[in-house]
Amino acid sequence: MKKLLAFLCICMQLVPLWGQAVSRISNGVKVEAGTVCVELECFSPSIIRVKKYPSGKIPEKHSLSVVKRPENVKYKLQEKDNRITLITSELSVSLDIAKDQVCFTDKDGKVLLAEKPSSVGFTPFDDAGMSTYKVRQSFRLDADEAIYGLGQHQQGRMNQRNQTMVMRQVNMEIYIPLIHSVKGYALFWDNYSATTFTDNEQGMTFESEVGDLCDYYFVYGGGADGVVAGLRDLTGQAPMFPLWSFGFNQSRERYVSQDELVGVVKKYRDLQIPLDGIVQDWRYWGEDHADWNAIEFRNPLFPNPKKMLDEVHSLNAHAMISVWPSFGPATNPYKDFERHNKLMSHETFPQNSGVKVYDAYDPVARDIYWKHLNEQMFSIGMDSWWLDATEPEHNPIKEEDYDYQTYLGSFRKVRNAFPLVSVGGVYDHQRTVASDKRVFILTRSAFAGQQRYGAQSWSGDVVAAWDVLRNQISAALNFSLSGIPYWNSDIGGFYTANHFPGGVKNPAYQELYVRWMQFSVFTGMMRSHGTNTPREIFQFGNRGDWAFDAQEKMINLRYRLLPYIYSASWDVTSKGGSLMRALFSDFPTDKKVLDLGDEYMFGKSILVAPVTSTSRSRSLYLPEGTRWIDFWTGEMQDGGREITRNAPIDIIPLYVKVGSIIPVGPSVQYATEKPWNNLQIRIYPGADGEFILYEDEGDNYNYEKGKYTTIRMTWNDRKKQFTIYPCEGGYDGMLQERNFRITLVDGQDGLGLDNESQTVNVVYKGKKLNIKLL
Structure with a gap:
């Protein structure tokens, strides 16, 4: 009892320090330093939350990304030389009160990250009638410190240093305000408004349009795997996908009838080409824009969708359906949302058609969304969801559209989290009605924590071009380092017309498509999709034609590797692991891999070096510290050097780490x-x-x-x-x-x-x- 009373006295104590007020709070410390209040809170020995806000204004915030609750962490507080230091078994976090500077060091005293002194900013801002702030915080990085993450981007960067990025979700760009450092930590800036990330000689800064507080999490892992595991611990673990989803999935924009869709599955079976999924893209609801995304098969060429799904299932395949978060005015979902006042104000694609987006932030709206998915699709046997345009698409963009008051505040305030709440609503609802069919969602956008919702993202409507193919690799790796393990892209690129007239009949396009397919074997989902030209393997010729044979070889390779892939997926779920792995994750002391963005590890054994040009050879680097065995020939190679590997059209360079x-x-x-x-x-x-x-x-x-x-x-x-x-x-x-x-x-x-x-x-x-x- 005496110990308990003493503890309570400490927790309630206000300790005057240099004119400041320092108090213990649950799992941390609070310091009122002049005009700014700073809280340091332990979520675990290696995860610290930092909150800063103007004194006298204690903001209430429920994180959309963070699901972890603070652990009962043992820590010490030290007060010395105008500094408060919180010490756990893994980290020391100090606050220099005079400089308003937080600094993170490991247990050996090595500085991991420090704020720039007095760099927090609160600029008063009127957000659609609500008094709030534009918030910013700056940090100091080591001159040679490589950082990764920030979501998925198409510029071909691996190391994300020395750039400015305006982070607002759009097609082909997924913005997650999170950096992952080669020093073994991550910083997640927990804000959902448009945010400008800047890194230059003056420092690294996150600056958000709307925020009641500066709110970020420091996650220490010691290495890339530890960091990713910490991010999953903080924002949610990734569930297992169904085994079939790791097989080959065929799509195009679009199958015009249920007979055509079923016929494609039958053709694959007749050819004895492996296939597990078939995807129905848009306009199954009809051609009128007023019927946009009705979540109904109104198109007369789909007269019996249940029969269609039954036929697909009888062929031992699965079906995925394209669904958008926007609805035409003649649809039942639109009317349902309108009746409950759950439609956002701005119009979206198709332009000038009255199509509007639902308020996914509202639990009632998410209920309505699922009601239509369930009644029209899931109840008749639909296996999985293609949630398209989850940015959401915004066409044209007008500043006043951001004034719309969602369930969680202005659209401006919560803009970037739309994919998280929309995808999450589908996952949560399906889990309540079925346990025998795993949720599997393909989505065009994402935000921190989305891995917990049975979703993987793809890279959007990318163009068929060799440089675009190359840029997919670094895009995928940075996305994975942001904590979300599953990613894929449209094999062959979505748009082909401008670069490859003639599509599948053009040998130049066939070559790009085959190389893209080889890359896709070693991604989260092997999925063919695009517009302008069909993509099914039989469109490329017959057996004996090089483009056909090379594809068949890769599809069969994917299936032969399923025990390896599915076991790696269990590592993702059970240990917070990664499937597509940046080379520094496994070779952190090899300086040559820090900015290497065109090769990677798939699982912990296979090094993948996709061919991203018309060359029939590929220069690649084998990391030091191990030896490597050529997957195709068994030839042994020493690590720590660059080699050139012959790459005929049916070969992607693959090397297996010895001991695998x-x-x-x-x-x-x-x-x-x-x-x-x-x-x-x-x-x-x-x-x-x-x-x-x-x-x-x-x-x-x-x-x-x-x-x-x-x-x-x-x-x-x-x-x-x-x-x-x-x-x-x-x-x-x-x-x-x-x-x-x-x-x-x-x-x-x-x-x-x-x-x-x-x-x-x-x-x-x-x-x-x-x-x-x-």
């Missing part, structure tokens, strides 16, 4: 056609290695209840011993016995996936096995 263990699945026509009871296990010798094979029921949420299995595998390189550990976990229908074909990749032969010249076959029944490989 890669499971290879069967040849299939769809992801779940065959159980994984006969897997090839490829061992890449040269270092010790470990892999965890993950399996579950594929398309429900039983894994959240512990219904899944993991099988740990290790390779001892010195002893040449491969060990398979006892199977952990279980679920209904799990395999009780399987055959593992263990292949040692030693560079002696050509090593395509079917080469098993040095293979040991073992029967695994869930018990530990030790296998000696000579």
